[in-house]
Amino acid sequence: MSSDRASGVVERIARESYGRLAALVAARTRDLVLAEDLLAEAFAAALAQWPAEGVPATPDGWLITVAKRRHADLLRREQVRMNGEPHLQMLAAEIGEAEELPDRRLALMFACAHPLIERGARAPLILQTVLGITAKSIAAAFLVSPSSMSQRLVRSKAHIKESGIPFGVPEQTEMPERLDAVLEAIYAAYSTGWDDTDEGTSVLAPEAIWLAGLIVELLPGEPEAKALLALMLYAEARRDARRDRDGRYVPIDRQDIALWDRARIGKAEALMHAANSAGPTGRYQLEAAIQSAHIAQRLSGVDCWPAVVALYDHLVALTNSPVARLNRAAALAEVAGPEAALAELSGISADSRMLGYQPYWATLGHLHLRAGHVEAGREALTVAIGLSTDDAVRQHLRLRLDAAS
Amino acid sequence: MKYMMLIHHDDEALAKADQSLWADYAAFNEALVKAGGSAGERLHPAAGATNVRIRGGKAEVLDGPYADTKEKLAGYFMIDAATPEEAVAWAQRCPSARYGTIEVRPIMDMQR
Numbered sequence: 280m281s282s283d284r285a286s287g288v289v290e291r292i293a294r295e296s297y298g299r300l301a302a303l304v305a306a307r308t309r310d311l312v313l314a315e316d317l318l319a320e321a322f323a324a325a326l327a328q329w330p331a332e333g334v335p336a337t338p339d340g341w342l343i344t345v346a347k348r349r350h351a352d353l354l355r356r357e358q359v360r361m362n363g364e365p366h367l368q369m370l371a372a373e374i375g376e377a378e379e380l381p382d383r384r385l386a387l388m389f390a391c392a393h394p395l396i397e398r399g400a401r402a403p404l405i406l407q408t409v410l411g412i413t414a415k416s417i418a419a420a421f422l423v424s425p426s427s428m429s430q431r432l433v434r435s436k437a438h439i440k441e442s443g444i445p446f447g448v449p450e451q452t453e454m455p456e457r458l459d460a461v462l463e464a465i466y467a468a469y470s471t472g473w474d475d476t477d478e479g480t481s482v483l484a485p486e487a488i489w490l491a492g493l494i495v496e497l498l499p500g501e502p503e504a505k506a507l508l509a510l511m512l513y514a515e516a517r518r519d520a521r522r523d524r525d526g527r528y529v530p531i532d533r534q535d536i537a538l539w540d541r542a543r544i545g546k547a548e549a550l551m552h553a554a555n556s557a558g559p560t561g562r563y564q565l566e567a568a569i570q571s572a573h574i575a576q577r578l579s580g581v582d583c584w585p586a587v588v589a590l591y592d593h594l595v596a597l598t599n600s601p602v603a604r605l606n607r608a609a610a611l612a613e614v615a616g617p618e619a620a621l622a623e624l625s626g627i628s629a630d631s632r633m634l635g636y637q638p639y640w641a642t643l644g645h646l647h648l649r650a651g652h653v654e655a656g657r658e659a660l661t662v663a664i665g666l667s668t669d670d671a672v673r674q675h676l677r678l679r680l681d682a683a684s
Numbered sequence: 685m686k687y688m689m690l691i692h693h694d695d696e697a698l699a700k701a702d703q704s705l706w707a708d709y710a711a712f713n714e715a716l717v718k719a720g721g722s723a724g725e726r727l728h729p730a731a732g733a734t735n736v737r738i739r740g741g742k743a744e745v746l747d748g749p750y751a752d753t754k755e756k757l758a759g760y761f762m763i764d765a766a767t768p769e770e771a772v773a774w775a776q777r778c779p780s781a782r783y784g785t786i787e788v789r790p791i792m793d794m795q796r
Contacts, residue, residue, distance in 0.1 A: 427768075634719040635773070664708065665715030668776050673708065 285329040292338055293322060298409050300339060302387045304346045309443075311408055311436040313353075314346075321345040385493055391435075392460035393444045394453070400435040405464035407432055409490070458498070462507050462563065465491050469511050484518075487511060495550070505554035506563035512547035513570035516540040528671040536577050544574060565594045584613040601627045602638075609642050617650040637666035641676060648683050657683055686764050686791040687771045693758035693784035695729060701783055708779040715777070716761060724761030724778075755784055762791075 292300075297318075305314035321342045335341040391404040438444075449457050469487035491508040498504055520534035551567045569590045572583040591607035594600075604627050612620035624643060633639040640663035647656030660680045667673040713723035730749035737744050749756055758780070765771040768790075775786035 635715070635770070640715070640718075658714070661711045662715045662718050663711075665711035665713070666777055677704070677707070 285334055286326060288334050288338060289322060289325050289329065292342070296339055298407075300342055300346075302409050303343055304350070305387060305408065307347065308350055310440045312433075312440070313350075317346040317349045318342070320349050385490075385497060388461050388464070388490070389449055389457055390439060390444050392457040392464075393439070393449075394456060395442050395444060396435050396438060397431070398460075400431045401460040402464035402467055403428060404432060404435050405461065406468055408436075409464075454498075454501075458494075458501060458504065461494065462491075462503060465494075466507060466511070466563075469514075484511075484515060488515060502554040502557070503561040503563050505550045506561060506567045509547040509550040509554065509567040510563055510570060512543045512550070513567065513574060516543035516547065516574075522671060526671055528669075528675045530675075531573055531577070534577070539574075547571070560597075562594070562597060565590055565597065569594075584610055588614055601630045601633055602636075605633070605636075605639055605642055609646075612646055612649070617646045620646050621650060635666065637663055637672075640666060644676075645679070648679075653683055685766075685771075685793070686762060687774075688789045688791055689724075689761050689763065689771075689775055689778065690757060690787040690789060691724070691759040691761075691778065691780045691784060692755040692787060693780060694755050695758075697783045698758070705779050705783075712777060712779055713761075716763065716774075719763075721761065721763045724759055726759040727757065730756040730758075758784065 301311070301314055301318055304318055305311050308314045308317065324345050325338070325342060329335070329338075388405050388409050391408060392401050396404065465487045468483050468490075471483055488508065488511050491504065491511060494501070494504045495508055516539050517531070517534060519540075520536070520538035521529055523529050547567070548571060551564070551571055554564050555568065569587055572587045572590065575581065576583040587610040588607060591603060591610055594603040595607055605624070608620045608623040611623055621643075624639075624646070627633055627639075640659050644656050644658075644660035644663055647653075647659055650656075657680060660676055660683070664673055664676045664680070667676065717723055733747070733749055735746040735748070735750050761778070763771060763774050765774065768788075771788050771790075775781060775788050778786050780786060
């Protein structure tokens, strides 16, 4: 065993399994900061021992065992100090517990979504503790500075410890509010993984799908969980088709459907129908139904645009979000023409949030060009380019702009 | 709150940049103006700077860059953002973020 290989294994585990391992240790310690300290000691021990002694058969299990042993040492020392406290009993009971990884991770997620944690920190906390994403990447995803995100996370972890927030699936009455934060975190993790093409973060999308799958199994009565899983599977099914060979962005109506993953689409359809059995009501149910309609349109050639517009009507009524209204207008263009869609957009043009929102200007530009308003179209597309941060999207818009001159 | 966005550039990296950078800059400036800001300003290279200071009542005038760093102040733009997050989002959109660094600095409100 070369020492390079051993430290390579340590590095890979730290990158890919850190969140899982931290969750497992935290479920024992009930203290995230302590769990991360224990895990750091275990990693240090691995770096010292594996190059000389070889990588153990189950490296994850080795790390967990070392962390647990350190925890036991700590408790024993505390035991001596606090004479009479039944820490050792608790420890013995805990070591006897089965290591059911999935449920422990979910329990940790629900603890992070507790109402006592400040609202803005819930989803980021889940991303960090359960998925092992660094504060820096989380900060980028939520557009805050890394230092304030770190502070927010440290504060929340201390809060979990001090207020003794229990680790577990909440009571039925508390479920809706907590499930919202958990689903939001999973979707944010998926979206981060979707945009990222570099290898380091590409594990996020499958992780998000896996966690949503666990929630569906654990809470089969929650339609929004099923719908979120369906929504992510629809997107995942089209992953290979969304960029061409040169890395350029390909919109759904021009994607090569031979590259779509039909098995995933089938799974998504089944989930969505199960979620919508009482009629689509929640946000994820509506969004999954819209994805389903887009895909059905490409696969069957049947015109699904009227259905998409109707689904967006529900989404607008539910969320009253300008983004939903923007997407409704884009769909309306396919049913009633670009002028009707432009009239619809004038309703949100005064919303200051739209002025810096790239998809608003891109949609406005495309609609103006389709309606034959070359000047207005070019102007809006130029603004859209100015607001883009993705090279592939920028290039796609530049080609469109050049074609319009 | 108003923010000044200071654009720091490594001149060598900028010289190697794709020509589409300037088209992107035109687009970025247009987006800034649409959102209620004003287009940014680009500075001549720092090598052409003149530094002035008065010490002991005597004026000293020196040529050349003020700071001896690889990345130099190359331009700036101002925005009015509701939240620090919004200001950071604008910095991310600036084409120079791909070649240099955008320093986001809130402007002190002297009215308060």
